[in-house]
Amino acid sequence: MIDTHAHLHLPDFDGDRDRVIARAFALGLDALIEINISAGGWPAVKRLAEADARIHATLGIHPHEAGPEALRALAGLEGELASERVVAVGETGLDAARGRAPREEQVALCAAHIGLAREARLPLVLHCREAFPELLRLLDLEGRGAVRGVFHCFSGGAGEAREIAARGFHMGFGGGVTYAPERWRPVLAAVPAGRLLLETDAPFLRPAPDRRGRNEPAFLFRTAAAIARLLGLSEEETEARADANAADLFGPSVIRRSPPAPADSPDGGAASP
Template sequence: MLFDTHTHLDAEQFDGDREEVIARAVEQGVTRMVNVGFNRETIPTTMKLAETYDFIYAAVGWHPVDAITMRDGDLEWIAELCQHEKVVAIGEIGLDYHWDTSPKDVQQQVFRRQIGLARELKMPIVIHNRDAHEDVVKILREEKASEVGGIMHSFSGSWETAKICLNMGFHLSFGGPITFKNARQPKEVLVQVPDDRLLLETDAPYLTPHPFRGKRNESGYVKLVAETAAELKGVTLEEIASLTTRNALERFGIR
């Protein structure tokens, strides 16, 4: 019983075999997935997936890379979609200082507005953080994100950053990178994360785990992530699958 808490099955990389990819995930024991819509194009396709499959849920938000494209009406659109029974979080939102597509000040403004919306609607948030640990933490604190909490998607920070996020009520989610031989820091952090705050994901089609690194990722590969997490934690695959699925159900408010 596995839960892929962050995937992009609506991506064009799956246009030729989407149904088969989803079926393979189910065969691997994936019982639930959260597909993430993060801009004007992917939010509708995410909603379509969530409405088509009873075991696929949706997170909707505006990605920092696309922050410069966000308009006032888009925030209202997200707010409306959050009333849908299959929408379980606002995200992925945050900061990305790696790709130079949206100015930092615009990213920060869009990030703050979406945290405000989440607090208003009492929805958890899914955080994208790339090369922006200090500013992400600063904004989460200033905007009182601890009131709603959420998920630090594909966590890549230090244990010091992890402790700050945990203290603000966030869960830490890990994906393919923990399977990489040279990924020392995420492995060390995962070992220290309390069992009730640990989540697993794929971020498919990106961040493919070993031994398929370099190829397209799939939600079914969350089993490979779970196997590595179980090894690092010193527990069985069944135990890690059970506890991370239970955590995800509670975090997303899924019965």
């Protein structure tokens, strides 16, 4: 199973980051995609991805940070997109729900990310809150039909799911599905088999039953079980579907299984070099 959206570089994990990562891989997680959200956070994201072959990185600045400074910082990071550890551009997008940054500045920053994704031929990790029509217009305008990506932590309805899938984008589902499963049944039914991804958004959105507190990649198995029930599939089928979709979008490197630990390895080979 692949956690396609986690923020393990955030201070929430400063006390036990290595243990959190080891726990998830010990439970059977195959890989995770560590999502950058700020220029200042990039070195920590990069360090995580360089320390473990199962951790992949994205490069981007969250819409909450939008402004002239973020635009300049993004331009300064552009060269990092050439790293083989970077599998996507983002997280970027539009957030009209919390509106922490002015709309025009969010649009400018998102447009710059879409341009980078197009040029680097990388997928986008998209954050979209109450802004579906506007973000789809921006993707048409700046993506020119040549970008793909995932609407992470998908928050729309069945109609939006169909429209997004028809345009070739994926949708990521996480702990939110466990809070109100019946709200998500028709939405998940509208997502074509080839467009479903699984994510935690750790440290946010810890799945039920104890949704308060910090989320971590090990809890993705709970979310996957809830989604499997709603889809009427086995957990194995759901995992296989989501893994194949992650490899399709982010590239086959994200699904490559880590080699088995050598028998004489004192620590069981939990961490790859």
